[in-house]
Amino acid sequence: MKISTPEKITEHLHNALSKVGSFQSCAFLDYPAHPNIGDNLIWLGSILYLTNVMGTKIKYATSKSNFSATTLEEKAGNSPIILHGGGNLGDLWPEYQNFREYIISTYCDRPIVILPQSIYFSNSANLKKAADIFNRHPDLTIFVRDNRSYTIAIDAFDRCKVFKAPDMAFQMTGLPKIPDVNKSKSSILYHCRQDKEINEQFLANILEIPNLLVEDWVSYKWKFGHPDKRLSRYGSQLFRELWQKGLANPSEWISRQKWQYLHPYSPVFKQIDRPSIHQYSWSLMHSGIYQLQQHKLVITNRLHGHILCTLLQIPHIFLPNSYYKNESFYEEWTKEIPFCKFVKDTSKIKSVVQKFLADS
Template sequence: MQPQTSREYIAAMQGKIHDVLGPLIGKAPMAIVDFPDIRNVGDSAIWLGEIAYLKQHYHKSPDYVSKIEDFSDRQLERKVPQGPIFIHGGGNFGDIWVSHQNFRERILKRWPDRLIVQFPQSIHYDSDARVEESARVIAKHKNFVLLVRDQESLEFARKRFDCEVKLCPDMAFCIGTLDAMPPPSIPLLAMLREDKEKVASRDGTAELDCPVEDWIKEPKLPVRWAKTLGTMAAISTLDRIAMRKSMFDAAAAQRFGRGTRQLARARAIVTDRLHVHIVSLLMGKPHAVLDNSYGKITRFMDAFPGGMDLTYRARSLQDGMQWAREQAASVAGVAKEAAR
């Protein structure tokens, strides 16, 4: 059997996603809540994948969308009186990013009988008491489907939660391959976390001979959310929600574009971010992978192995940098030959 290329891997991930989600999405109206109005490009990649999946397979968009801050029970019920409620995916199921968990449980409490689907998540709790609290909320719900993107999360959820749990790849794969990218201008880029999930003991970054960055910093977006939404008070609810959906998609696309331009500068990358790994695969970019604070990347790659023509599992930051240097030199050599 031929080794699976990254393109074949992406297609396989899309197929696995459809196998799981296909039975959960029909013709009825649907909602997606917890739009990620945050600077992290990875969350925007997930949102764009969720929207792309609906368009590709069902030629539809969600009938109601919201952030945590502008969520309205009344508007959701008006727009989606009977259809499923989907909760945005990512890596915030647990007690690291507690505002998202609180919101998720609020939705489950509010609609205990409706189909609620959690787009693929990684699960991590530090507090067993918080696990028990989540378990009580989930146990009272009668139709919750929890999608997870690694085996550890699958086993944990099946052991601790009374709900249907399925393994599903990350939704960012539904964006598909990204071919039309600008040529690289630097050999190497280290994309390392600066948030709650960073590895505190990561040594040697000051001595790296390449830019060391993250993708959670951004200039102000051209759309001022509060001001713009405030001017929509006189617009009908139908138009207001449609405009909100367009604004969310535009913001996610802008953030994703910022992230892909950031990655495109380098011939090879070293990263401890799951979505730098996934987006690098979509871009055809060689990259060495380290792990975050609780093993999220390794867990995902173990659950869905493949794409190793572009990916190297580094044993250390220095090991990853050495591999990336070799890849960058190889990419430069190929480009030089092609230019002759």
């Protein structure tokens, strides 16, 4: 069956997740306490699924750095644990995998669900270690986002329940675009990640596209300050909230206030443990939408640049990352989307750009 619309992808998401049944309550762990907008989109989609579709009360929500076994017990008792999805099941981002393995090895007395992940291990010993921990858990369910991850999981995590599902951000299919965004008639954005997942065959200077605006998620420009130094943290927050997210672009600030307080989804976050962190993620989502909506065409090597453009029906070109994550997700779920093209040959990017511009 062709999966040619975001709505159809959402149907696949719901069909897959329904296999775990429903929980009356849960603890939702590994909140993305960093400015990567993509990870925050996953978190938000997960919240909306757990609360609006599954009818689950999230009694405890926390990041890995703020996790407390005592608080988990006090707030959630022996409720099932839900672990955040994304692209960090493996050894590329070890701090998240270490936390996941700790939780799974510690809490064998309750069901644990890992929401849709891409799996990548460069070291077979690390995969074996993860498999030993995962397979010892009596009730662990793992959702994966693509066929290559599914093959790894079925082989390595053979005592776990493994299912394929799209990314949790597709729970937000149908979101309206943000009104009153000043959209350029000709601008092209290269939404380019700058971390260890970048594929260096696709650096901006290699693309040879004139007047190309190159930037990562806008949130990476914001000032955050050192988390252990209170004065630095508070000063950075003041500068960020008053200037970078406010006075420097007043029209976006006004739009964000409407999004924060008038959007029908906003009240959902007040009903969950630690509402301020979810509301902050909601604000980050506005920033991501606002950033991408300004451009006639987007080129992106970020999976959630691709997913957000798909949700918003923004024409875009999708490029590989450092391993198979982007291409495998595209082949599994989004290759029939008519306003997107995955390009893995740098020599073809210019002609695909010209075709998109001619068709618009």
